Structure formats: structure tokens, C-alpha cells
Amino acid sequence: MNHRLRIAFLAATCTLSGVLAACSTKTEVSLTGNTPAQYSHVWMTVQEVWFNSSATAGPEEGGWAKFPLSKPSTVDLVAQNGGNLDRIASALRIAAGTYSQVRLIPVDASAALTASAQNAGALYNFEADYVDSNGVTQQVPLELLNPDKGIAIQTDIKVPVGNSNPSLTGASATTTGALPFGSPAGTGSNPFGSTAGTMTNSSTNTLSSTSSGTTSSAATNSFAVALDGGSDLVPFNFASGHSAILLSAHGAAYDLSQAGGISGQLSLTNITTDTSGLPNIRVSAEILSTDGTRHVVVSSTTVQSDGSFLLYPLATNSSTTNPLTYDVVIHGPGIATIIVKSVQVPRSSTTSGSAASSTSSTNTSGTGTGSASTTTVSTNANVNPVTIGTLTPRKDPNSYTANIATAPGAPLPAGAMVNFYQTLGGKGEVPFVIESSPIDPFNQVLFNNQTLSSVTVDSGTWSTNGAVTIVSAAPAEGVGTYQLAAVAPGYSDGTLDLKVLISPPNSGTATVVVPPLKLGAGATAGSVAANVLATSAGKYDQGELLLSHDGTLIAAAPLDAVLSQGTGGVVTVANLPSGTPDALYYATVRAWKSTDPGTVQRQWYPQAIDLRTSTSSSITLPVN
Secondary structure, three states, rough: OOOEEEEEEEEOOOOOOOOOOOOOOOEEEEOOOOOOEEEEEEEEEEEEEEEEEEOOOOOOOOOOEEEEEEEEEEEEHHHOOOOOEEEEEEEEEEEOEEEEEEEEEEEOOOOOHHHHHHOOOOOOEEEEEEOOOOOOEEEEEEOOOOOOEEEEEEEEEEOOOOOOOOOOOOOOOOEOOOOOOOOOOOOOOOOOOOOOOOOOOOEEEEOOOOOOOOOOOOOOOEEEEEHHHHEEEEEEOOOOOOEEEEOOOOOOEEEEEHHHEHHHHHOOOOOOOOOOOOOOOEEEEEEEOOOOOOEEEEEEEOOOOOOOOEEEEOOOOOOOOEEEEEEEEEOOOOOEEEEEEEEOOOOOOOOOHOOOOEEEEEEOOOOOOOEEEEEEEOOOOOOOOOEEEOOOOOOOOOOOEEEEEOOOOOOOOOEEEEEEEEEOOOOOOOEEEEEEEEEEEOEEOOOOOOEEEEEEEEEEEOOOOOOOOEEOOOOOOOOEEEEEEEEOOOEOOOOOOOOOOOOOOOOOEEEEEOOOOOOOOOOEEEEEEEEEEEEEOOOOOOOEEEEEEEEEEEEEOOOOHHHOOOOEEEEEEEEEOOOEEEOOOEEEEEEEEOOOOEEEEEEEOOOEOOOOOOOOOEEEEEEE
């Protein structure tokens, strides 16, 4: 997906007394968020962190190094806008090597309120706070998909071998499941060619070691995985006059030792602020898609009340003479879109590990960690981003609203997002994402009408001295006109077609039909037959079945017909991606009584629905 919240992993080198440091490395885990301006808080509570060398291992499969936290840690993702980091665990003794997946195990909103969430002022362990259209702050549970299986993010974390000189106080590390480097069970050779600690063959393979000695500083390797509340906080309507918010998580990884940032300043004269006091303006970093047909968003951030913004982290490369480049899109309701092309992003001079600390609280690590962790909010004060200078957005007094429809019998996947594109004039230009919104997965529309700019686009090319000369011109689609296409995990991106355009209407809200999506490369159409059992006849008569992969919504199906029968029935979910490593799904059910839709029963199921090597599967879902 395009927008992302960020989860940062800070791996500090460690050494061992009497054994080689390859045995384990002291690791810190932090979170940083990126949420739209309308949210005042988005609380997220984590109780475990898992690592695996396999990018495709399911939560019940081997290879997981599991680190439970003795005390769950709660982070406000709104407070992490602009590249701030909030540490949720430290002193995790993770073995040196390469990890291709990390999994966060959350504490669901329905569970008893943790001390960390209560101390933060939250009502739920996962919660979204926002100001409604009447100016009233709402605190609602943020619904998760199969929270028992966690939120998984594919990555490429290279945890280094520790220094051979004594430097850090450490303790043992515990690995649950198969050894991450493929070493034989029992006492075996270290993956780096030297014996380090003892590997025992049991249900829990334990890699034990001790270390001694201290130092005031240590080299730090930092890694980040990115998600974004702009796409992953999914509001939806159900029943009559009732709504809720779902977290559908997506991820991408960054090595912060090769990361940089882009900063800028907006002059906000005559720009209206949101109810939160922030300008409702977002800034996105975009690159060309793999096939070169469009731009895709790799990072977004919210503009702060003083007009400043920071996009961080962004991937760079090792070349100082040929750094990676990004195009920056500044967009939002009520302003003319600004596009700054070809911003060169070198590595930052420091990593987040040396960022200044703004708050701190002690959190003692549990099994597999061996020492205390500290929950710390780190600012981005030491990040040294490239700047695009100060820009003045033009006010657009005639913005209009838009929404979508779907073709009869051709719905979008429940996890789809709709992008609105415009193309700059000139040879070789391809469309930029200007606005985007996740669909309401149960109603196949946008939960909120999307506001679109109706004026010309401002654009310019960045120069190495930071100067940008802005010119205004109509996009290739026409002034105030956009191409539309949907994107969804497991499916090919929607085809951009100049026949699928949306323009300012004569009155009201503009609406356009978004074409359906085709299955992704290598995938075939699969199906799941869900046998829904109503264990208490008549308790519920409405509901939804949600299928997810690693905490990401893939598909949904209504349960009203089978629940209203009293005893249940079979519901078939068709056209699911199958035959790929990602075709491992889990089920969640939302059920309620039509006479009392405010009381919703959420239930998730531990059985995997495995379509990785088949095109059909079945599952029995008792609804209690």
C-alpha cells in the first residue's frame, strides 16, 4: 500500500564475555506514527515482538524469535507524526543475522485496559480519537483483524555481529520455534562459523550467553518499517447510523543507516486549519511504479501547525554522487496542489538512535529479553534532512467533493484504496497520486467524500541549492479533473484510463464508477466456504465476515442471510488470491442484533485458511 505508519528497530551491537558476540545482539524496538489531521489520538498497545528470517512464515509456523514484554507498551501514533520515535522495548537479545519479517502482537481493544493505556488516558488498548462534525471528541475502539496472530511486516533487518571487546551489559536470548539461521537443533555450529552459547532442542530453542562490562556509547544500527494511518485507519458504516474504525495494516522496511529525510515549510496565510488546529494538508513522497505507468506513494506526513513538515525515513543508497530522488506532492482540501520534482535525498548524518529523548518510562522486559526496557519518545531533532525551502500554497475557494460507485456484480476487494491521479503537462510525464482514500469495505464507497482541488497545479523542479521555481499550469487531464484507479493487496493495480475521469460537478458531489481489479501476478482465483454456526439461535441477525492476511484486510462477506436463519449456514467468499506465498488467511466475525446495533460481538478464529497451494478451503466459524 501507499501510505504508512512507521515502526523503527534499533539494533545496538553487544558483546559477550567468554563467547563470540554473534550469539546475540541488544535490540530496541520503537514506533512512530503518521495520521491524518482529524485524529487527536490513535492509541496502539503492544505486548510482544517477534522476528523471523522467513518473509512468508505464518504465525503458527517455525522460526520465530519471540520477545514478550513483561508490561505492554502504549504509543500514541498522532504524537509520532513527523518522524518521531516512541520506543516500546529495549535490551532484546536477538541473534545476529538477517530477519525478513517482524510481527507485533497487540492487546486488543476488547481486552482489559492495560496500565500503560490507562496512564495514557485511553479508554481502550487500541483506540482512535477524533472530533466529529458536531465538534464533539469521540473515543472509539480501533478494531483489529485477528489480533492473536499479530501485525506482520516484511522487512530486511540485518542485525550485526557484536564487537568482540566487552562493551555492554547483556543477558540471555530465547528463540521459539526453529532456529532462524537453519542451524541443526541441539548443540550446533554458529551460523558465522564459531560456537556461541548453547542451542538446545526442545519446544523452545534457547540460545544462552552472558556478558559483562559497560561503556558509555555503542555503535547503533537502526531499521524502520513503515505504515500510514492515512490509508490504514479505515472508517466504515454498519447498521443504521452506526460507524466504527478498522486498522488494516500494511508495511515496508527501511534501514535507517541508509535513510534520509525531506523537510519543508509552508506559509499558511489564509489557509484554514482543521478542528484539531492543524492545517488539513498532507505531504507525500512518491517514486515511479515498477512498470513506470504511474507514481506511487512511499511515505506521507501531516503538516504541523507552524507549517513545517518532515518526511522521514526515506530510503537512500550508498552513492554520494547519485542519491535516490523523490517527487514531493503537497495536497489537501482548499489548496492548489504543489508538486516538487526530483528531490535528491542523501543519508542523514545521524540515526534515530541518537535522537533526543522527550519522555521516558521504565518497562521491564519479560521472557526472551533479559533486561529492562525503557519506553521513550525520541524526537527527530538530530535528523539532517534535505530541504525544499518555503512554499506558499494557493487557496482554492472552489474545491469540490467526490465519491465512487462500483459496477454491478463487480465489487472492489474489501481492502481496496482509491487513488485520484493528475499528470503534469510535458513529454514523458506519468500520473501522480494527488489524493487517496480506503473504501468502506462493507458499502463499496468512500466513508467521507473526498475533497479535490479544482484549480491548476503548481509545480517545479528542486535544485541542489534548495531553490524551487514554481509555475502554475493545467494538468493533462484538465483543470480540476482526475483519473481514478483502485489498488489492493493481492491484486494488480487498477488500469489508468482516460475514460475513467472525475471533474467538478454542476452541483453536489461528483461520482464515478471505479473498474474492478484483477488478481495479482501469479495468483489464481480461490474460494473459502465458511460454515457459520449460530451457537445461540436468534442472538444475532446481522454481521460481516472479514478475511485478513497478517493484519491486512483482504476480503469481506455479509452474514445477514445466515445469521437471520437462527442456526447459521454456509457463506462462500470467492475470487480470493490463491497460489502465492501471501495466500494464508485468518477469519474475524463482527455480529450484532438489528434492534441493538450498538452492541457488536467481535470474534476471531485461530485456524489458518491456507490457499498457498490450493484454490479452495473451508472453515467452521461458531459465533458465540
